[in-house]
Amino acid sequence: MKPTVFPHDTYQTFVLEQLQEHYGRSIIHLSQDWPLILKCWQADLSGITGQLMEQYADQGPEPRDPASMLRSYLVFLFTNPGIGITQWINEMKRTPIYAILSGFSPDDIPGVGTFYEFIERLWPEATKNLKPKKQKPKKNKKKGQKGKKGQKANYKPGKVERFARWSERHMDIVKPLPGDPLFQFFEQNILKVSADLGLIGDPDALSVAGDGTPVVTQAYRRSKPTCDCRANGIYGCHHHRIYSQPDCDGGWDSSREKYFNGYHLYMLAAADSPHDLPLYPRLHPASRHDAVSLVASAVEFNQRYTLGSVNRMLLDAAHDAEAIYELLDKQGTEPFIDLNNRSKKNIETNSDIQISPEGIPICPNGREMKPNGFDKSQNRRKWRCTPSCGCSDATYGRTYHTKSSDNLRLFPKTPRDSQAWKDIYKRRTSSERTNKREKNDYQLEAGRHRSTMMWYMRIYGIMICQHIDAWYESQKDDWNQLKTTICPAAA
Ligand SMILES: [Zn+2]
Ligand SMILES: [Zn+2]
Incomplete structure (x- = not known):
């Protein structure tokens, strides 16, 4: 069956009844849960149901409300980002208020399979990774050059130039990406609300900051052979191997000063946002350099952002390549990039x-x-x-x-020597702060996922939490008055 689109007030009525039934007057003791209650109460996620309608068959049993599945995933990130989904289901059983806020009756909580099925409906590809698992064997060479502490690895300028010029020639071709449904929901239902609240600066003339950060997914890169050469005493053959995380590889983490396996997450953030709000995430293999990642993100975001245009892009000196200036200029975006003076010559x-x-x-x-x-x-x-x-x-x-x-x-x-430049450029670090928040407060790397699909779900989930946090922070007084509506005893 197709899911029913329930307006958000249906959910609110459900929460009122359930809180009454399970907590009654003792709800006043839930004081530390109030911010969470208010965030769930206010965030209208019903748009997900309409968006996913096509993904459900006409026949079969009535599905779980997609808005509640998504809300439960967010409550999980808000309260217990360090655990897995199986443990989250147990947590909801132990703590009825988490089930109620998700939109589930505490005696009727969905199983782990239902969560994965829901997430798969947001992922349009049959495979959960971008690259095939079967790949030519990778040399175990440490990839990505070692840099000094706090300094990003150097890149081959030729590679960035070639990729930027290629992207400039192809920027009118919109290639669908598996993360598109997640971005579509995020933009129409979350980013738009933040824009209307004035939380991302001027949405018509956006100022964007970009920065990459390592995402560690596993200690070693795991793979299995497809041949029996080794059993026959032949070592180091070149037959294909099956990689458990085909989209990951090894890179250098400059802040932790060590090699790691995983992804390079490149994030675009709203530079003029007092809350450092994220706009567009992109996962790359760990060995990818910031400048290469930015080229992909700049083109993709420009193609997908429908609330206005991107006026400025604020980037650190690792992005100082001529082709990047030209690519951004062609998109109508003014680049603000620090010089990375390799040459001292006039x-x-x-x-x-x-x-x-x-x-x-x-x-x-x-x-x-x-x-x-x-x-x-x-x-x-x-x-x-x-x-x-x-x-x-x-x-x-x-x-x-x-x-x-x-x-x-x-x-x-x-x-660069003007006051205007200094005023604009000092907002660049908002992208660094948004990445820190995702990794520290929301424990991004605790995901323990194997597939790129699950990593994108986790990243978008955390981004939605960051926006809802900002809605709450910016309207705390108004929202707190809702307490008496939700629970008269709280007055
Ligand atoms: Zn072999
Ligand atoms: Zn002179």
């Missing part, structure tokens, strides 16, 4: 002026020229050297002009 121009690695013109006498305003009619930045320098006979000294269109990297539209 750049030659077709005049006697050179350009420093920081993008400052150097006069023939070797002095840095001074900013001298902006020429709007010509759309160029003016520079000059004082007459006292002696590099020119002109009355007001030597002048020079730079244009963003000549070199987006060295001459960004918003100059």
Whole structure:
């Protein structure tokens, strides 16, 4: 059977009745559960049912309410993110309020299979990983270069340039991704609410920060042979092997200073959000570099974000590649990227002026020229050297002009030495904070999942929790007044 779309107030009525029946007046003792009660009470998840309607057959028994399945998954992340789903079901049996808040009667809680079936309906692919499990054997070489503490591994610039230019040529082609149904629900039912509440900055002209973080999934990369070479005394053959986590590999974790197996999670976050709210997650193999991940995320998010446009992208120096500036510019996004000066050499121009690695013109006498305003009619930045320098006979000294269109990297539209740049760029760390929150508060890595499908479910679940937390934080006073509606005895 198809599920019934229950409006959110059907759920609220259910919660009122169940809390009365199981707790009565003693609900006033549940004071520490109030934030959770209010979050569930206010978050309307009924949109999931309509979205998944096609995924259910006409025949068969009536399915569990999809909104309640999702809500239960969120209550699990809110309260017990360190346990598995099987343990969560036991937890609901022990703690009736968790079952009630999910939308289940405490004597009628779904089994673990029902949870997995629900999650599979949000995943359009037949396989739960992106790559096939059967792969050519990978050398056990440690992948991803070791860097200094806190420093990301270096990348091969050629790879980033090639991928960014390829993406620029193909950015009008929208390739469906298995995470799309999750993003669709998240955008229409969660992100939109946050946007209406003013929690993600200006949704029409979004400022986005991007950053990657390691997600450790297992201690060793496990695989099984498909041949019997080893039994016959042949070692190190090149036949295919079956990998238990085909989308993962090994990479360098710069903050923990060690190699790990798992994913590289690249997250886009709302830079102007006081709550550091996440926007778009993307899982890559652990060995993937931030700059490569950003290219994929920037194109995919631009294609999928329907609430407005992305005006700015704030990235750290690991993303400082010319092709990234050009890709973002072509998307109508202004890049704000710190320079990563590998070269200390000045750049030659077709005049006697050179350009420093920081993008400052150097006069023939070797002095840095001074900013001298902006020429709007010509759309160029003016520079000059004082007459006292002696590099020119002109009355007001030597002048020079730079244009963003000549070199987006060295001459960004918003100059790096301006106050405007500093004010915008200081919001970049919101992506680092959102990643920390997912890993520390919501124990992202405690997932112990084998499939990319389950990891995406966990990541989107945590992102939804972060948004609902922000709804609560920003409206605490109003929400707390609802206590008397839910339980008159709480007044
Ligand atoms: Zn073999
Ligand atoms: Zn000079």
